[in-house]
Amino acid sequence: MFQENSARGHFAMTSPSQTAVTKTDTPGLGPDSATSKKGKNGALAGRSPGQLMWARFKRDRTGVISAFIVLSFFALGAFAPLISKFYGKDPWTRYGQTTPGLLVNQYPAGPNGGISSDFWFGLEPGLGRDVFMQLLYGIRNTLGLAVAVTIVSVLTAIVLGVAAGYFGGRTDYFIGRLIDLLMAFPNQLFYVAFVPVVTAIFVAPEDEIPFWMRCTILILVLWFLGWMSLARLLRGQVLSLREREFIEAAKISGASPWRIIRRELVPNVMTPILVQTTYMLPNFVTSIAGLSFLGVGLVEPTPDWGRMFANAADYYHNDITYLFFPGVAMVLFIVAFNLLGDSVRDAFDPKRAR
């Protein structure tokens, strides 16, 4: 999401919140979506909305392939330490400096950035670290952060969006104005400016900033402007749902507002939540990478996807291979995730044919 069109979630540090690409999802897959159950021997077998969605999704070849690519990225990130063990290298050791002959005048000696059977993706110019390991651990850290921000943002959006839609009145008014206010923040600049400021609040300047603290701050800052578009979307959906008969029935039977929200409303808005989540996550990935590129993300020696681009900027005149691998990996990941998002949306919406 750190592309220049940030304001709508593609970075331009586009924060997903402001992207608000309101997909018109039908909220009708809920409890009353008449799944006919005629017993086990009957001609019609009952299928839950989830099963229907899964059946439609499986038929979508693009969706399955992109899901496979996306899952491989997560698997690579999750198993990075294991892969490191088999591969025999780690992302921190400066192989180029410890082993003479690998680097000549800062640059890898071999052709194509020093790609060889020992160093699959070559060597980092200057420090001489292994690019494959750096990328793997970089993906691990970036995806971990992005997943955390997405979870926090989605939860916030559910709480505030559903509350605004269900309670209406003053609650709705204040949440609505809060969303308006946060939408007016220049989010790219906000992320960049507030990472150091929030860090200064928590950590004294002379202290070393612990790794977990950096992560927490990044999550906090991205979350702050990350939840609004989903919240606004959910508010609209809940606003129309709360007039429906099944909510009325629940109210008459004496259910508490909390129970109605939890058992009646939230299950009915799961579709837009899932769809929006698949759009939010890649945006957060690019945002985090953009922050690192600009120098306010994770710092050395923590391996980081986005910072590889910043490092590459110093060397690409003479060695473009170092830029190539993180770049292609990111394009692949974002394309696959966007395709996956489209497929998930189509699978949930029976009316929409591709």
Next chain:
Amino acid sequence: MLRFLVRRSLGAIVILLLISAFTFFLFFAAPRDPALLACGRNCGPDALAIIHKNMGLDQPVPVQYWHFMAGIFTGRDFAQGPCPAPCFGYSFATGDAVWNTIVDRFPITLSLTIGAAAVFLFVGLATGMLAAWKQGTLLDKLFSSASLVLSSMQIYFIGPIVLTLLVYNTNLLGQPKYVPITEDPVGWFMGLLIPWCVLSIIFTAQYTRMARSAMIEQLQEEHVRTARAKGMSAATVFFRYAWRGSLIPIVTIFGIDLGTLFGGAMITEVTFALPGLGTLSIESVLRTDLPTVMGVMLFAATFIILFNIIVDAAYALIDPRVRLA
């Protein structure tokens, strides 16, 4: 219309006040002394005291905020000397007036944005509509898949590749740089050509996708079917009826994008080392130059809000059904 503009402007002022207050209090109310941040590592008590006095940091934060806001409209007096009307204070790092720095840097961001916006709006709409016109053909599929891949590109990835191909390896173009248009229009154009193209690649791809889907949606509308049924030619219907309807979502997004870009296209400016507002803000952030960050933040937020109002007003012009009460 006038009432709408007045009401929206009042709302905008409230939002700007809230943003400034939020930013100011977070910056200056932090338990850390902002002067200490400004002063850096080798900071003696003397230098600290001077900064304190210059910035008025010895007063309570709400008073400082009041002085800051009043300074924007009336100007204020610092130890360095008077700071005339739009006064955003003096930079911690360079000692220059923040407003003057912003005014110096803004033409670069403005040139970058206007050039890129012209490219991506024109090319994006044209390819998007062509794809919708030829919906389902090979051309459509080509455009759609190209825009899908290109919209997933990152500027810090394609920027260096384009530079390597066109500048370092072939010397077809010079290193991107900014020359004021008043001094040398050709140099201005040539210097910004690469940044314009790279910045607009991603936007163009997104506008292509947007224009295509908006157009296809419009072509299924009933008024379009009626027009066709009345015997109008496909071209007339396409360009006079469907086109107008498809503009509405695009205008919204274009307004948001333009407003955001005017506040500084950070990644692009850093990638091509153009000293615009984006570079200024990241420089100031890395030096914890709070007054400059604050100034750029308010400047950028003003543009975002301004363009939101313009977009809403533009609705009424494009879509006669929209009435601004």
